[in-house]
Amino acid sequence: MSFSFFKPSRPRSPQEVAKAIKDSLMALDNKTVVEVKALEKALEEVEKNFGTMRCVLCGDGETEPSMDQVTLLVQEICKEDVIALMIHKLAILGWEARKDLVHCWSILLKHKVGSTYYCVQYIENHFELLDFLVVCYDNKEIALNCGNMLRECIKFEILAKYILDSASFQLFFKFVELPNFDVASDAFSTFKDLLTKHGTVVAEYLTAHYDEFFDSYEKLLTSNNYVTRRQSLKLLSEFLLESPNSHIMKRYILEVRYLKVMMTLLKDSSKNIQISAFHIFKVFVANPNKPQEVKVILAKNHEKLLELLHNLSVGKGAEDEQFDEEKELIVKEIERLARLPILES
Incomplete structure (x- = not known):
């Protein structure tokens, strides 16, 4: 009596895996909405092949992936234009197949032989x-x-x-x-x-x-x-x-229009936005080469700006101390500009 039918099937070679993925992805082109069953079967085939690809690239949980096998698969996937097919068919694929593809994508891109990233090189050409x-x-x-x-x-x-x-x-x-x-x-x-x-x-x-x-x-x-x-x-x-x-x-920081944007954001209802805006606003003010237009805007709006800065704080601790020091320098510079002879814009 023969029990040969219990023997596990021979693992597919990287070339066979790449060809199977390509064929199953291309088969999606041949299905129409009328052939729902055929489309479902084709999608199942893609999902199964992506699962195989994931095993080759990541191992099966018990054995580590063979780098030689990974290299061969990556080379075949590029040679057979499977990268382009995977991207173009993404919208048709099922949830599980997409998940496997995203998981494998990083490994495909990062794998290199010598100094060559095969998949990156493929994308460079496409x-x-x-x-x-x-x-x-x-x-x-x-x-x-x-x-x-x-x-x-x-x-x-x-x-x-x-x-x-x-x-x-x-x-x-x-x-x-x-x-x-x-x-x-x-x-x-x-x-x-x-x-x-x-x-x-x-x-x-x-x-x-x-x-x-x-x-x-x-x-x-x-x-x-x-x-x-x-x-x-x-x-x-x-x-x-x-x-x-x-x-x-x-x-x-030479441009008045962007200074005005930061001044508006300093008045935002959100404290987080006010503080983030301050960190860019301070560069406009501290710039030793401020153009005349910027000086005029700061001087003309000094009262409102000083009031906004007075009410602005980040909290407690070392960060607060540094913030207060920076704020004090900015306040002094705005006050200095306000005391200058009337600036003509």
Whole structure:
């Protein structure tokens, strides 16, 4: 009697796994809404193949993944254009398949042989995939999955640079204010990573697109949405005060329109926003090279500004002491400007 049918089937090779994923993803193209059963079966096949991919990349809980097998799978996935298929089919996939894909995405991108990141290199040759992922914030069903995948991409300078320089970057100014709170928050996380992860690249971008960027950013700072105002103000402090952006900050604090924005935010009903605004406002005031226009605005509004500053405090402890010291210096400078002969604008 033969018991051979009890033997476990031979594990599929990385080449076979990649081909199976590709075939199952492409099969989704051949299904129509009428063929509901066929579509369900195709989606199940994709889910099963993604599960296999996850096992190869992460191990099965009992055995560690084989780096040789991982390398072969990554190479095959790129060679067979599976990366592009996975991104383009994301909206059709079921919840479990999406979860597996997002989990595997980070491993696929980070895996390298020698100095080559195969999947990153693949995306470099297909930059339109990054644009596609950005636009997916408009689809709330997959927005969070795409956000996760984008942030993994942004860890690589070359990919972050492409997004910053692309037309799709401007979409973030819309996405961070989407009515769906979870999607808007996720979009803001990605926006923040783009502006903080790679200092030199960000400095180059801001230098080349200064007017366009800060025109759009001003709308976030003056938004009716409290969360948008607070997050964008905090982020502005983070990237403006980075050393690679020192020349951007020096330019920013010469502009009366942005000083007026900070003065308005100092009057905000939220104490958190007031304090964040102070940390940028103080740079305008402390600047030893203030243009005449800035001096005039500060002098003309000195009474209201001094009243606002008098009522502003952060709490107790060492942080409070430093804040009070800074505030005292700013108060003295505003008082000094107010005593100057009448300034003509």
